[in-house]
Amino acid sequence: MRHTVSVLVANKSGVLARIASLFSRRGYNIDSLSVGTTEDQEVSRITIVVEGDEQVLEQVTKQLNKLIDVYKVSDITNDSSIDRNLALIKVQANLDNRSEIMQIVDVFRGKVVDVAANSLVIEMTGSEEKIEAIEELLRPFGIIELVKTGKIAMVRGEK
Amino acid sequence: MKLTGAEMVLKSLLEEGVEKVFGYPGGAVLSIYDVLYDEPQLEHILTRHEQGAAHAADGYARSTGKPGVCIATSGPGATNLVTGLATAYIDSVPMVAFTGQVATSMLGTDAFQEADITGITVPITKHNYLVQDVKDIPRIIKEAFHIATTGRPGPVLIDIPNDVQADMAEFEYPSEVNLRGYKPNYSGHGLQIKKASQAIEEAERPVIYSGGGVIASGGAEELRELARKAQIPVTTTLMGLGAFPETDELSLGMLGMHGTEQANYAITDTDLLIAIGARFDDRITGKLEEFAPEAKVIHIDIDPAEVSKRVAVDIPIVGDVKTVLAELNQMVKEQDHQEWYQQIQEWKEESIVTQPPIAGKLTAKKVINEIDNLTDNDQVVITTEVGQNQMWAAQYHRYTQPRSFASSGGLGTMGYGFPAALGAQMGNPEKDVFCIAGDGSFQMNLQELATAVSYELPVNVIILNNHYLGMVRQWQQLFKERRYSSTCLRKRKSCPDNCAAPGDDCPEMTPNFVKLAEAFGAVGIRVTEAEDVRGALERAIASPKPVVLDFIIEEEENVFPMVPAGGAINNMILGEGN
Ligand SMILES: Cc1ncc(C[n+]2csc(CCOP(=O)(O)OP(=O)(O)O)c2C)c(N)n1
Ligand SMILES: [Mg+2]
Numbered sequence: 001m002r003h004t005v006s007v008l009v010a011n012k013s014g015v016l017a018r019i020a021s022l023f024s025r026r027g028y029n030i031d032s033l034s035v036g037t038t039e040d041q042e043v044s045r046i047t048i049v050v051e052g053d054e055q056v057l058e059q060v061t062k063q064l065n066k067l068i069d070v071y072k073v074s075d076i077t078n079d080s081s082i083d084r085n086l087a088l089i090k091v092q093a094n095l096d097n098r099s100e101i102m103q104i105v106d107v108f109r110g111k112v113v114d115v116a117a118n119s120l121v122i123e124m125t126g127s128e129e130k131i132e133a134i135e136e137l138l139r140p141f142g143i144i145e146l147v148k149t150g151k152i153a154m155v156r157g158e159k
Numbered sequence: 160m161k162l163t164g165a166e167m168v169l170k171s172l173l174e175e176g177v178e179k180v181f182g183y184p185g186g187a188v189l190s191i192y193d194v195l196y197d198e199p200q201l202e203h204i205l206t207r208h209e210q211g212a213a214h215a216a217d218g219y220a221r222s223t224g225k226p227g228v229c230i231a232t233s234g235p236g237a238t239n240l241v242t243g244l245a246t247a248y249i250d251s252v253p254m255v256a257f258t259g260q261v262a263t264s265m266l267g268t269d270a271f272q273e274a275d276i277t278g279i280t281v282p283i284t285k286h287n288y289l290v291q292d293v294k295d296i297p298r299i300i301k302e303a304f305h306i307a308t309t310g311r312p313g314p315v316l317i318d319i320p321n322d323v324q325a326d327m328a329e330f331e332y333p334s335e336v337n338l339r340g341y342k343p344n345y346s347g348h349g350l351q352i353k354k355a356s357q358a359i360e361e362a363e364r365p366v367i368y369s370g371g372g373v374i375a376s377g378g379a380e381e382l383r384e385l386a387r388k389a390q391i392p393v394t395t396t397l398m399g400l401g402a403f404p405e406t407d408e409l410s411l412g413m414l415g416m417h418g419t420e421q422a423n424y425a426i427t428d429t430d431l432l433i434a435i436g437a438r439f440d441d442r443i444t445g446k447l448e449e450f451a452p453e454a455k456v457i458h459i460d461i462d463p464a465e466v467s468k469r470v471a472v473d474i475p476i477v478g479d480v481k482t483v484l485a486e487l488n489q490m491v492k493e494q495d496h497q498e499w500y501q502q503i504q505e506w507k508e509e510s511i512v513t514q515p516p517i518a519g520k521l522t523a524k525k526v527i528n529e530i531d532n533l534t535d536n537d538q539v540v541i542t543t544e545v546g547q548n549q550m551w552a553a554q555y556h557r558y559t560q561p562r563s564f565a566s567s568g569g570l571g572t573m574g575y576g577f578p579a580a581l582g583a584q585m586g587n588p589e590k591d592v593f594c595i596a597g598d599g600s601f602q603m604n605l606q607e608l609a610t611a612v613s614y615e616l617p618v619n620v621i622i623l624n625n626h627y628l629g630m631v632r633q634w635q636q637l638f639k640e641r642r643y644s645s646t647c648l649r650k651r652k653s654c655p656d657n658c659a660a661p662g663d664d665c666p667e668m669t670p671n672f673v674k675l676a677e678a679f680g681a682v683g684i685r686v687t688e689a690e691d692v693r694g695a696l697e698r699a700i701a702s703p704k705p706v707v708l709d710f711i712i713e714e715e716e717n718v719f720p721m722v723p724a725g726g727a728i729n730n731m732i733l734g735e736g737n
Binding site for chain 2: 013063069070
């Protein structure tokens with residue numbers, strides 16, 4: 001099963017390597033990872049998406065908690081949360097199909113952020129599913145390049 | 160007062176009450192060694208290899224309960240500490256290691272003797288630091304000792320670049336640590352402790368399975384109280400030897416792969432397993448599904464990550480063993496379990512481990528039994544190497560005192576025992592220290608004989624010389640049709656290719672351990688006859704010099720009982736016949 005783990009850590013060098021090492025020693029591939037500072041300059045939040053069975057993930061979570069530079073670990077997979085990914089998609093486009101592509105982008109409430117003679121760059125934010133869906137629809141036109149961020153997530157309400 | 164980084168290191172060590180450091184100098188720790196030069200309060204012990212320094216610090220820590228400290232230079236000095244740190248980490252030994260590093264301006268340039276030691280040691284230290292500002296040194300050292308010695312203990316490494324050692328800043332040693340991400344929980348949950356006490360009251364065939372955590376927490380007294388009050392038999396892991404007196408009627412001895420019959424049978428039949436400061440290692444449990452299959456499980460441990468890691472636990476109690484046991488002992492009622500006790504006595508009477516050694520034969524059992532007879536457990540520290548020697552040391556000596564035994568349990572590091580014995584002797588100058596060694600393992604750190612002689616450490620190295628990498632040979636004998644591939648230590652070019660049988664015309668063993676000891680200025684004694692064992696041991700104990708005793712034992716003596724890897728622990732091989 002896919003898990004989203006949210007980790008509050010000290011904002012200093014070496015922390016990411018420690019965290020990554022706990023996954024890699026178990027042969028786990030991290031599907032996506034995003035790091036950024038929080039409202040507190042000394043604290044960063046790392047959001048990790050990883051595929052793994054329940055028990056091993058529980059063990060990794062406990063091991064994460066043991067790291068001195070880790071302040072808080074939450075598996076927010078089952079929490080009600082707002083999840084966002086950002087993707088930039090460069091797609092082949094010519095005069096004939098440009099408007100068709102733009103229609104798709106509109107439906108998904110994406111943005112065209114660059115227009116060139118033979119291509120468009122589309123900015124898309126949203127859930128993973130949404131980004132995957134637009135990817136599918138744009139594929140037939142020819143995707144030249146695709147860049148995705150890791151997921152960031154925030155639990156709803158006061159928690 | 161302004162101090163250099165190196166001076167701060169020294170001052171901080173003194174603030175922490177450190178008396179001994181084990182280490183080896185080099186370019187990147189020149190400043191630190193310079194301040195050590197004329198410091199009367201801190202003794203530096205020059206080992207002959209950084210691995211020796213790390214294991215010596217570890218042996219010092221295990222035998223005294225105080226953190227062990229070691230120092231190495233950058234690059235190869237630092238990487239030589241790696242095995243020692245991994246050994247300490249997996250066995251939860253408090254240590255603080257200092258390494259020199261290239262100057263901050265050179266970091267990451269593949270400078271001379273640069274190795275990314277903080278990167279390398281991430282998975283084998285409890286925490287590590289790369290110091291980037293001299294001002295941070297006192298805080299970091301304070302934190303390092305705190306982290307190493309509290310919660311589940313472990314090694315911490317501090318890497319200090321050359322220029323930071325020379326930089327100057329105001330020195331003030333902090334009185335407190337403030338670590339947002341580290342707050343070990345000592346007291347167990349009251350309700351859980353109550354549940355545990357109830358479960359103990361209801362149990363008919365309870366067993367305590369106690370590990371190194373009992374010793375680490377200083378909870379041996381509390382363990383004894385619990386066992387005696389509720390009449391619960393106790394088995395210990397290798398790491399837990401000494402936590403409960405093996406001379407006590409309630410002692411089952413060690414459990415697991417080379418555990419006693421009574422311990423492994425009791426685990427299989429118990430209806431309440433009380434795991435205390437132990438982590439259900441695969442060498443203990445064998446086949447998981449058949450480990451304590453009928454039992455309700457209580458698990459007391461300071462490390463929440465150990466709870467339900469390998470075995471589902473009914474009553475987890477996360478907290479310090481000593482603290483939790485003290486509380487539990489208040490609630491537990493006096494009990495006795497006569498029938499269970501009878502059953503255990505029957506198993507004990509049949510146990511092969513408790514049988515006397517074969518008369519007239521120089522066997523490992525004979526040697527270790529004699530050490531046991533000649534010494535009081537509260538006056539000795541026994542360290543071991545790894546292999547058959549280690550298991551025999553565990554099986555045939557009766558441990559009664561915590562911190563009287565030090566062995567690399569989790570990592571199984573050959574080369575641990577001898578330097579660890581030096582550390583133990585440094586920490587316990589009044590005790591007799593024995594290193595029970597194999598002829599193979601001893602060669603992995605025998606250079607430390609020079610250290611033993613230089614510092615006049617009267618340790619006794621007991622080589623159980625079977626001319627083989629015996630434990631591996633045993634596996635080859637039992638599971639690989641006696642194909643003794645690369646395990647004979649006497650093998651020479653002139654030997655037949657596939658020799659599976661030691662004989663009278665085998666080449667001489669190299670090295671000659673007696674001459675080797677003498678070359679270092681130690682005493683060497685070879686013993687080939689059973690009747691000479693006692694005399695040789697008495698001579699060694701009386702000697703003010705380090706002694707290497709080369710006991711030429713039976714070549715193909717095996718360690719039994721033995722549970723084949725992955726088998727159920729009540730399914731033991733008890734001897735050659737089955
Ligand atoms: C550093 C290291 N290398 C290899 C091993 C694998 N190993 C385990 S026991 C053993 C044999 C040890 O031989 P010896 O020291 O003579 O002890 P014996 O079993 O004969 O008592 C070996 C090679 C190990 N545990 N540690
Ligand atoms: Mg041997």
